[in-house]
Amino acid sequence: MELSKSIEDVLSKAVRILPDDVEKAIREALKSERDSKGRLVLEKIVQNIEVSSSTTLPLCQDCGMFYVWVEVGDRARFSMSALEDEIYKGCENAAKNAFYRKSIVNEPVFERDNSKTNLPPVINYELKRGSSDISIHFLLKGFGSENCSSVRMINPTAGEEGVVNAVLDMMKKAGGKPCPPVFLGVGIGGTMDRAAMLSKKALMRDVDSFNPDKRYHLLEERLIREINALGIGPGGLGGDNTCLSVKIETAPTHIAGLPVSLSVNCWADRKATLIIPGGYDGISSSTI
Amino acid sequence: MAFLHLPFEEKELEKINAGDEVILSGKLYVGRDQVHLRFKELLDKGEKLPIDFMGNGIYYMGPSPAPDGYEIGACGPTTSQRMDPFSPLMLSKGLRVMVGKGPRAKAVIEAVKDYHGLYLQAFGGCGALYASCVRKKSVVAYPELGPEALLLLEIENFPTICMIDSRGNYLPSAVFV
Structure with missing residues (x-):
């Protein structure tokens, strides 16, 4: 099958059907929710x-x-332009054939003219050593929640408490706006933009995954607890379930800084992954 | 649980309290950012609006395209906050029922109280569920706005929660932190 067709297929499914781990988290939230309005919202979501x-x-x-x-393996066949052509084509066809609303404007300030195709996608690349595959992770990023995402450059000595306070403050300001219960990615370290990208990478992880560094794994769990203690609840109407997942990704940073970024996703945490064994260069045949 | 048929009869709105689950049916206009801006521009020029608000409500929404066999695509609520600068003016021109999601400005809560209106929250992100509540869709004005056109829907069993009632009582989540 053509790569663009495989991309179209996974994106056509992702816009209608949540990943199993996400749906499971939502159904478990409905079982645990004690607030009557919170339960009503979760019932409607289900x-x-x-x-x-x-x-x-x-x-x-x-x-x-x-x-x-x-993610590009260092032993994978790889042509960036050939791969991007397929990604663009797959995205455009999914938007057209799976009845996506066309929500992308070509120019952000003056014209704001609709691209009518949902192109362009935002694409980031990362080298993965020891692999001969290309893995493509897709996120359908809604903007009610994206408008609640941000970066804070906190004091380097602020430590764990500083990180927790920054995230809690961003979530308090978000309230019911991002359509809770939310899924969160937290990026810590690097530069301002690196932290922001890491928060998106974190958002793409499975709900049952955890940071391999025990300290950050505990911090992921602490953030879920403290965010849920805010009581924002499903739909912002109050309740036990405000946040169903926090994933942290980190990077080395500068002695003078501690960037903290939060990417907020609504309960409709729509994702898809496609792995191309051997990579893709647009010339050799690939099996997907 | 309360039921509200639109256009509503006099005194119907008074029976609904903040916190009630409100099931809508009947006719509901749809308009979001650009429709509000155009309405304001018409009123500023002293011109007539393309619809009569009396007894009617407006839903803040921009649908996805309708798949074959459907009147409309996914059609859940959008954030009401962006309509805050316009809502007191619309209420003064006869609008009484607003349907969206999220908190409202203090001035909107005051205007809902003054004009004995209602602010209802639809369930965020539940676009497919709301599509199954729409029996008919027609474009009333501004088709060039695409998903932001002014629409009229015929709805049935359309679930909402009352955030601000006609006496100005409101849920804590109806105001900004």
Whole structure:
């Protein structure tokens, strides 16, 4: 199968059907929720998941902006231009054939003219040593929640408490706006933009994954606890379940800084992954 | 649980309290950012609006395209905050029922109280569920705005929660932190 067709297929599914780990987290939240309004919101979310998975309707009218994270093995066949052509084509065809709302404007300030294709996607690349594959991770990034994402440059001596306070403050300001219960990615370290990219990378991890460094794993769990203690609740109407997942990714940083970035995703945490064994250069045949 | 048929009869809105689950049916206009901006520009020029608000409500929404066999695509609520600068003016021109999501400015809460209106929250992100509540869709004005056009929907069993009631009582989540 053509690579663009495989991309179209995974994106056509992702706009209607949540990944298993995400749906499981939402169903568990409904079981644990004690607040009556919180339960009502979660019941509607579960009904919505059932409608979209059994019809051709997207989960949400905001079908998001295509966000793509490509991991390229150092032993993989790789042509960046050939791969990008396939990604663009796959995204465009999915947006057209799977009834995505066209939500992308070509120019951000003056014209704000709709691209009518949902192109371009945002694409990042990362080298993965020891691998001969290319892994493409897709996120359909809705903007009600993206408007609640941000970066804080906190004091380098602020430590764990500083990180926790920054994230809690961002979540308090977000309140019900990002359609909770939310899924969060936290990027810590690097530069301002590196932290922001790491927060998106973190958001792409599975719900049941955890940071391999025990200290950060504990910090992921602490953030979930403290965010849920805010009581924002499903739909912002109050309750036990404000946040279902926090994933942290870190990078080395400068002695004078401690960048902390939060990427907020709504309950419709729409993701897909495609692995191309051997890589892709547009010339040799690939099996997907 | 309360039921509200639109256009509503006099005194109907008074029966609904902040915190009630409110099930809507009947006719509901749809308009978001650009429709509000155009309405304001018309009113500023002393011109007539393309619709009569009396007894009617407006839903802040921009749908995805309708798949074959559907009247409309996914059609959940968008953030109401962006309509805050316009809502007191719309209420003064006869609008009474607003449907969206998220908190409202203090001035909107005051205007809802003054004009005995309602602010209802639809369930965020539940676009497919709301598509299954729409029986009919027509474009009333501004088709050139695409997903932001002014629409009229015929709806049935459309679930919401009352955030601000006609006496100005509101849920804590109806205001900004």
